Amino acid sequence: MTTDDHLADLHAMWRIRVLEEKILELRLAGDVVGSVHLSNGQEAVAVGVCGQLRKQDAVFATYRGHGWAMARGVPAFPILAEVLARTAGVNGGRGGSAHFSAPEYGFYGENSIVGAGAPIATGAALASTFDKSGRVVVTVFGDGAMNQGAVPEAMNFAAAMNLPVIFVCENNKYSELTPINDMVRNPDLSARATALGIPATRVDGNDAAEVAAATALAIQTARHGLGPTFIEAHTRRIVGHYIGDAQQYRPEGELEADLAAEPIVRLSHQLIASGVAADTVDAARRRAVTEIEEAARRALAASAADPATALEHLYA
């Protein structure tokens, strides 16, 4: 990877971070209403994976999905307009923060039922085997979702049918307020994939380049008709599970350590250490801020979803 590649990753991560911080600000100000799950600290997974995908490929995400949408190319404006319940939102306010989709960008949607995206992604991969599109499907879910029956069912289905799907587990150590290690005996979640005959790898999810390398291999496997791969990406969310989470479950010092190891800080330090000018590194942030501020201004000015349309789109 060249310095420019790293700078591009940094910019992509800043775009997500600044978007999330803007959504937090709008939520605290009361412009955004309802439960919101931010992905601060986990940006390298979305950026690392999506950077390897082609336009035709499909991503199925979770409620913690703003960053995945953005990494797939969904612009900031329709995302912000969606969480602000505006007509101009990607789904006109129907989906909201936790359940929107933008298939025109290969973003097949968030899902607010833990684990539910995995079988659906498996179905999307099944379609690839019939339409010969070469489409690879990514489904992302958390560590806690590994304990939901839908996930192992989907994994085995994909393994048995040799489907081009990549299971990405964002292991951020917690499921809501409960540490994953209290809820499993074997903390190596990837071992479950191995047991099903699925090639599995554990990567540093705070390193976009490492995530990208694992994804590239998984994509190659899938495109060659060799079936699914499982990627366990170790990362940390440096915010609460949802906005308002008091995070009393965190041991002392944990958040500080996580903040020091988060992907944007890390890559910035790495670039500066390798001789890139501090101003060049900071430009990635500044560009993101300018873009998101402008998108937020437009989204706030956009008109609210029209109640008269509430019953549209239920059936064909």
Add this chain to the structure above:
Amino acid sequence: MRETVKLNYGGAVNAALARSLDDYPEAILFGEDVAVPGGVFGVTRGLRKAFGPRVFDTPISETAMLGAAIGSAMMGRRPIVEIMWMDFMFVAFDQIVNQASNVRYVSEGRLTAPLTIRTQQGNAPGACAQHSQNMEALLLHVPGIRVAMTSTPQDAYDVLRSAVACDDPVVVIENRSLYAGPKAEIEIGGDPAPIGGHRLRRPGADVTVVTWGSITSRVLAGADRLAAEGIDAEVIEAVWLNPFDHAAVAASVARTGRLVVVHEANTTGGFGAEVVARVVESGATLKSPPRRIGARDSRIPAAVGLAAAVLPQEDDIVSGLRAAVAG
């Protein structure tokens, strides 16, 4: 020991759980985030500390949670399991519809499953379509499962205690928008009442309104508005939906001659249809056609403005009652 205490709805649930764990050494309480964190809504706070390993956190495995409740209940435990949202029950519906429901019946009463499932449902501002549904009718279509829904601190306490005492599977449906509500003086500590019965929230002469769940307060607000117009609505809150107090509804309708059912759940296939059908089948003489007021049959949009167009609002209730009385 009976005593009067000031508790909000969430506090009343907590008190009922604590008392049930005290009363029944065989009671166990589990669910996602319920023990060490004290629940995502803080409702089970302190119970882990008070009752130790009888209160525990589980993986995000609703099938295993509900199955574990059934199996342990068959073996003499009295499990109380929390399903964080009604919408999450569906990943494990087999355990309720095919399993818990059948334990007593197909074993000719040799086996029982005295378990309580606590959950909560309904829309809250901004909630997505998978966190907004009112699905009591699905459970009410399943004989063998008892169902209750509460909206006041007193009932949150009383009904939960009755549910735990019941020797059959009971689903108690709460509502997250009520947990942090205002405190009220409630009486706690008595013996649990048998399941069943209704609450007369407002006596009236012109129309019988049957409702349940958190929308009850909206119905009462609407009834108060109509009182100013000279319309006197009788409001019955059906805290127990199975068993349902059809006799109480019939007796009220016999006096008022009019019936409106209000629920937040979808109108089509909603339990309101059953309530209306029973009254009609009984041959009651009605002064106007019975009415149902429920959600317009739709998915629930996240946008608050859109959701308000789908879910029954106070104005919808007022105009529905007005039309019923005029008709």
